[in-house]
Amino acid sequence: xxxxxxxxxxxxxxxxxxxxxxxxxxxxxxxxxxxxxxxxxxxxxxxxxxxxxxxxxxxxxxxxxxxxxxxxxxxxxxx
Amino acid sequence: xxxxxxxxxxxxxxxxxxxxxxxxxxxxxxxxxxxxxxxxxxxxxxxxxxxxxxxxxxxxxxxxxxxxxxxxxxxxxxxxxxxxxxxxxxxxxxxxxxxxxxxxxxxxxxxxxxxxxxxxxxxxxxxxxxxxxxxxxxxxxxxxxxxxxxxxxxxxxxxxxxxxxxxxxxxxxxxxxxxxxxxxxxxxxxxxxxxxxxxxxxxxxxxxxxxxxxxxxxxxxxxxxxxxxxxxxxxxxxxxxxxxxxxxxxxxxxxxxxxxxxxxxxxxxxxxxxxxxxxxxxxxxxxxxxxxxxxxxxxxxxxxxxxxxxxxxxxxxxxxxxxxxxxxxxxxxxxxxxxxxxxxxxxxxxxxxxxxxxxxxxxxxxxxxxxxxxxxxxxxxxxxxxxxxxxxxxxxxxxxxxxxxxxxxxxxxxxxxxxxxxxxxxxxxxxxxxxxxxxxxxxxxxxxxxxxxxxxxxxxxxxxxxxxxxxxxxxxxxxxxxxxxxxxxxxxxxxxxxxxxxxxxxxxxxxxxxxxxxxxxxxxxxxxxxxxxxxxxxxxxxxxxxxxxxxxxxxxxxxxxxxxxxxxxxxxxxxxxxxxxxxxxxxxxxxxxxxxxxxxxxxxxxxxxxxxxxxxxxxxxxxxxxxxxxxxxxxxxxxxxxxxxxxxxxxxxxxxxxxxxxxxxxxxxxxxxxxxxxxxxxxxxxxxxxxxxxxxxxxxxxxxxxxxxxxxxxxxxxxxxxxxxxxxxxxxxxxxxxxxxxxxxxxxxxxxxxxxxxxxxxxxxxxxxxxxxxx
Numbered sequence: 001x002x003x004x005x006x007x008x009x010x011x012x013x014x015x016x017x018x019x020x021x022x023x024x025x026x027x028x029x030x031x032x033x034x035x036x037x038x039x040x041x042x043x044x045x046x047x048x049x050x051x052x053x054x055x056x057x058x059x060x061x062x063x064x065x066x067x068x069x070x071x072x073x074x075x076x077x078x079x
Numbered sequence: 080x081x082x083x084x085x086x087x088x089x090x091x092x093x094x095x096x097x098x099x100x101x102x103x104x105x106x107x108x109x110x111x112x113x114x115x116x117x118x119x120x121x122x123x124x125x126x127x128x129x130x131x132x133x134x135x136x137x138x139x140x141x142x143x144x145x146x147x148x149x150x151x152x153x154x155x156x157x158x159x160x161x162x163x164x165x166x167x168x169x170x171x172x173x174x175x176x177x178x179x180x181x182x183x184x185x186x187x188x189x190x191x192x193x194x195x196x197x198x199x200x201x202x203x204x205x206x207x208x209x210x211x212x213x214x215x216x217x218x219x220x221x222x223x224x225x226x227x228x229x230x231x232x233x234x235x236x237x238x239x240x241x242x243x244x245x246x247x248x249x250x251x252x253x254x255x256x257x258x259x260x261x262x263x264x265x266x267x268x269x270x271x272x273x274x275x276x277x278x279x280x281x282x283x284x285x286x287x288x289x290x291x292x293x294x295x296x297x298x299x300x301x302x303x304x305x306x307x308x309x310x311x312x313x314x315x316x317x318x319x320x321x322x323x324x325x326x327x328x329x330x331x332x333x334x335x336x337x338x339x340x341x342x343x344x345x346x347x348x349x350x351x352x353x354x355x356x357x358x359x360x361x362x363x364x365x366x367x368x369x370x371x372x373x374x375x376x377x378x379x380x381x382x383x384x385x386x387x388x389x390x391x392x393x394x395x396x397x398x399x400x401x402x403x404x405x406x407x408x409x410x411x412x413x414x415x416x417x418x419x420x421x422x423x424x425x426x427x428x429x430x431x432x433x434x435x436x437x438x439x440x441x442x443x444x445x446x447x448x449x450x451x452x453x454x455x456x457x458x459x460x461x462x463x464x465x466x467x468x469x470x471x472x473x474x475x476x477x478x479x480x481x482x483x484x485x486x487x488x489x490x491x492x493x494x495x496x497x498x499x500x501x502x503x504x505x506x507x508x509x510x511x512x513x514x515x516x517x518x519x520x521x522x523x524x525x526x527x528x529x530x531x532x533x534x535x536x537x538x539x540x541x542x543x544x545x546x547x548x549x550x551x552x553x554x555x556x557x558x559x560x561x562x563x564x565x566x567x568x569x570x571x572x573x574x575x576x577x578x579x580x581x582x583x584x585x586x587x588x589x590x591x592x593x594x595x596x597x598x599x600x601x602x603x604x605x606x607x608x609x610x611x612x613x614x615x616x617x618x619x620x621x622x623x624x625x626x627x628x629x630x631x632x633x634x635x636x637x638x639x640x641x642x643x644x645x646x647x648x649x650x651x652x653x654x655x656x657x658x659x660x661x662x663x664x665x666x667x668x669x670x671x672x673x674x675x676x677x678x679x680x681x682x683x684x685x686x687x688x689x690x691x692x693x694x695x696x697x698x699x700x701x702x703x704x705x706x707x708x709x710x711x712x713x714x715x716x717x718x719x720x721x722x723x724x725x726x727x728x729x730x731x732x733x734x735x736x737x738x739x740x741x742x743x744x745x746x747x748x749x750x751x752x753x754x755x756x757x758x759x760x761x762x763x764x765x766x767x768x769x770x771x772x773x774x775x776x777x778x779x780x781x782x783x784x785x786x787x788x789x790x791x792x793x794x795x796x797x798x799x800x801x802x803x804x805x806x807x808x809x810x811x812x813x814x815x816x817x818x819x820x821x822x823x824x825x826x827x828x829x830x831x832x833x834x835x836x837x838x839x840x841x842x843x844x845x846x847x848x849x850x851x852x853x854x
Binding site for chain 2 (some may be wrong): 001003004005006007024029031033034035036038040041042067070071072073
C-alpha cells in the first residue's frame with residue numbers, strides 16, 4: 001500500500017490548472033505553496049500497480065512541467 | 080489492530096508531506112505551506128497546535144506541534160517566529176518521531192551482577208542519592224560529579240548547578256558544550272569581557288557579505304542558511320565559504336576558498352595586515368573603543384593529564400600590532416595556508432570596504448580548534464579594526480550547535496568555573512549566588528576543578544568515583560574515546576545515566592534513569608541569538624520517565640537539601656525560572672519574565688523595561704551602555720574591547736610519513752549529533768543509515784578506492800574500518816579525509832586525539848594525523 005510524496009512544478013502561469021487537475025484524482029492530496037509555483041502531491045494507493053498508474057496519470061497532465069518524488073513508504077495491508 | 084494501522088497510515092502520510100515540505104524549503108528558501116498544511120490535516124479531530132523551540136540545533140527555530148488525542152502527530156514551522164519565519168529543516172519536521180521510538184527507556188534499570196534489573200523510580204532515585212552520599216563520605220565532595228549538556232533545559236542546568244556547586248560544594252559540574260562552544264565563550268570573554276553574540280539573526284537581513292569561517296551552514300544550520308540564500312535572491316548579497324573541505328555550503332556559495340587545516344589563524348592575521356596596509360582601519364572607532372594586547376604563546380595542547388595553563392595578557396600598542404603583522408603578508412600566508420594572496424586580498428577587501436556590511440559566521444570549525452580562543456579573537460580583530468560590529472548587518476556571529484548551549488551552559492553557567500552570574504573564583508559572585516541559593520557562602524568552592532576532558536581523565540584515574548550524566552552521550556563524543564570508556568568501566572566507579580534511549584553511554588551505567596523528552600515536560604531553551612524560549616508540557620512521558628529537572632530535585636531532597644529544593648512538582652519550572660532570573664537582574668543580562676515567554680516566540684536578553692535588545696554594546700539599542708559614547712563594551716572595566724596579537728601555531732598532531740593524512744570529523748544534516756534520536760526516525764535513518772569516510776577523488780584514484788569500498792583508518796590511538804565516499808556529499812582537499820561521528824557502530828572518536836585549546840579546554844576534533852588503506 002504505497003504512500004508517496006512528490007514536488008510538482010507547473011508550467012508558467014498554470015499553477016491553478018495543475019491544482020484543479022490533480023484535485024480530480026481521488027488518491028491524490030494536493031498542497032500548494034502559498035508563495036511559489038510549486039505543489040506537494042501525496043499519493044495513497046492500494047498496490048504497486050495502482051501506484052504506477054496514478055504516477056502515469058499525473059505525468060500526463062498538460063499543466064505539469066516536472067514531477068519529482070521526495071519520499072516513498074510501503075505500509076502493510078489492513079485486515 | 081485496525082485502529083493502530085489506520086493511525087500508522089495517517090502518520091506516515093503526514094511524514095510524507097513533511098518530507099516534501101523539507102525538500103521544497105531547501106530548494107526555495109522562504110517557501111510557505113503553513114496554512115495549507117493545517118487545512119489538510121484531519122478535520123473534526125482534537126488537533127491542538129502548541130508552540131515550542133525545536134529540540135535540535137542551536138538555531139532555535141520556533142515550531143508548532145500538533146497534538147491529537149494526547150499524541151504529537153505533526154510539526155510545522157511557526158510563522159510568527161522571527162528565527163525561522165515558518166521554515167523547518169529535515170530534522171525539525173521529523174522531530175516528534177523521536178518521541179516514539181520503540182525502544183524508549185520507560186523504567187529505571189539498575190545493574191546487578193552484570194545485568195540490568197528493572198526497578199521503580201523511587202528506588203532508583205534513593206540509590207542515586209545514597210550512593211552519592213556514600214561517595215562523599217568516603218572520598219570527599221570532589222569525588223562526585225555531574226556531566227550535562229547544551230540540551231539540558233535551563234531549569235535542568237540550574238538545578239544541577241545549585242545542587243552540586245551550592246549544596247554539595249563541588250565544582251565538578253561540566254557539560255558537553257565544553258566540546259562545542261567553550262572556545263566561543265573564551266573568545267568573547269577575552270575580547271569583550273562578557274559572553275554571547277552582540278548581534279542577532281536580523282543581521283542577516285542587513286548584511287551585504289557573509290563570510291563563513293569553517294562553517295558548513297547548509298547542513299548544520301540549514302534554516303539560517305536558507306535565510307542567507309533568500310537574501311541573495313532578494314538583494315544579491317555575497318556568500319563566501321572559507322573552509323578546509325568542499326561541502327554543500329561551498330557549492331551554494333558565491334565563492335569557495337579552501338585553506339589548510341589550522342591555518343585560518345594565519346589568514347585572519349593576513350586580513351588584518353591588508354586592512355591596516357590599505358588604510359581601511361576605522362581609526363576613530365579603534366581609538367575610542369579598543370585596546371591592544373598580547374598573551375603567552377607556545378602553550379602546548381593539553382595532551383598530558385593535569386595540564387594547566389593561565390594566560391598572562393600584556394598591553395601593546397597599535398604600532399606593536401602592526402609590526403607583528405609583518406609576518407602575515409598575504410604572500411607569506413599563501414605559503415602556509417594554501418590560500419592565494421589574491422583570495423586573501425579579496426576577503427580583506429570586503430571587510431575593508433566602508434560601504435559593505437559584513438557578517439562573519441562560524442561554529443565548530445573555529446571552536447573545535449587547538450587554538451580556538453585565538454581564532455575567535457582574530458575574527459573579532461577584523462571586525463573591531465574596521466568598526467564593523469554591533470550595528471545591523473555588521474556582525475561577528477558565533478553559532479551554537481545545541482538548543483540551549485547558550486541558554487543553559489553559558490547563561491546558567493554549568494561549567495566548572497562558572498556561576499549563573501560570574502565565576503566561582505570571585506568572592507562577590509559566590510556571595511551573590513549563595514544568597515539566592517540560600518546556602519552558606521563557604522559552600523561554594525572558590526577553585527574550579529575539572530573541565531570535561533580532565534573530568535573523564537579523573538574518572539579514569541579514580542579521582543572521581545561517581546558521575547551522573549544527563550542528556551548527552553559521551554561514550555560516542557569524547558575524543559580518544561577508548562581511554563575514557565575503559566576508565567568509566569573500572570572497578571569502584573559508579574555512573575548514573577539519564578536518557579531517553581539506550582546508547583553506548585547507558586552501556587557503562589550502573590543506574591539508568593528514563594528521562595522525559597522535550598515536550599513531554601515543561602522547560603526553556605536559549606538559542607544562539609540570546610533568545611530564551613519557553614515550551615509547555617504537551618504530552619505525557621512514557622512509563623516512569625521523568626524530567627531531568629525533577630530527577631535532580633528528587634535526589635537533592637533525598638540528600639537533605641529540602642530547604643533549597645523547596646519546589647512543588649506542579650509549579651517547579653516557574654519557581655526555578657523565577658529564582659534563576661534573580662541572578663541576572665541587571666541591565667546587561669535581564670531575562671524576560673515567564674509570562675512574556677509563554678505568550679510570544681521567545682525574547683532576547685537583555686530584556687529591559689519590557690523590550691528585548693537586538694544589538695548589544697551599541698547605545699542606540701542597548702540600555703546597558705552608559706559611557707555617553709556610541710558604543711560601550713561594558714564587559715571590560717574600561718569599556719573597551721581588546722584586539723589581540725595571536726600568532727599562527729601548528730596543530731597538536733600534523734600529518735607525517737607514517738600518518739600522512741589529516742582526519743577531520745563532523746556532522747551531517749540528517750542526524751542530530753550522536754544519532755541516538757534521529758537514527759530512530761525511519762526517514763532520517765534511511766536517508767543516512769551509516770557513517771563513511773570521505774576521500775579526495777585524486778587520493779581515492781591513486782589508492783584505487785571507490786565509493787562503498789572498505790577503508791581502514793589508522794591513527795596513533797587505534798584503527799577503524801569505514802565505507803568510502805568519493806565525490807558524493809562532501810569532497811575533502813587532497814591528503815585529507817572526513818568522517819561524521821553520528822554512528823555508534825562506527826566510533827570515529829576511538830581514534831581521534833584529545834588535544835584541546837589551552838584557554839578554552841575545548842578539544843580539536845578537526846585535526847589529527849591518520850593513515851588510510853583499502854581493506
